[in-house]
Amino acid sequence: MKEIRYQLLFEGKVSPEDEMGTRMRVETRASFGPGLDPVLSTGAPAAVLEAIVEPDEFGRFTEHGEIVFGGGTLAYASDGEGTIGESADPSLQYGHVVRRIEGGTGAFEGATGTIVSVFTVGENAMMRDSQSAVIFLA
Template identity: 60%
Template structure:
């Protein structure tokens, strides 16, 4: 089973899906730099992320989403609950979540693994997510 790894920085926006902000959508893109496994750079030089987030009143959240590469799409779900909290900067929040890879399409059909995500969201809903992943493909 081939093992793929990446470290990418996604940038994009967070948008509420309801009036209370309990459900949100994230849309972001990341350039795929040199040094990332070559197979992930085939058929494109960027990846895109689309996710649905459900928050709770205590700063926790769960997430489902997908990350599209030129060679296929990874599907994921949060493993446990992620969290988001205030920082010393009044206009920025920070958080983290572990995402479990749950298959996908293209070369990611049947894939497993994990994505560690640490991110910030600013007062303008700008999202910046540093990801590190280990992916096993079938």
């Protein structure tokens, strides 16, 4: 069993997935810095996250998506519900979610683990997502 950890800052945008705005698409990227496990960064200049978020009227949401790394992709789903609401800065919404890793492709086939995400979304729909993860590879 191999354990991989990372802390990355993903930046990108949030946009409506459907006309009613009941589903949102998240598209973000994180540049790789020094010290990352090669399975994350080898063969790719950045990690790319794409997700679908389904919010409710109470500031909670569920999410599923994938993150593409150099060694393959990680598939995940929210572990319970995330939350989003007001922040100390009136131009930003602030939220968090715990994501359960449900496998992947390439080096991440059969992966398990957890990704913790703390994020902000600005009035311009730009998102900044600080992630900390522990990944277990069989």
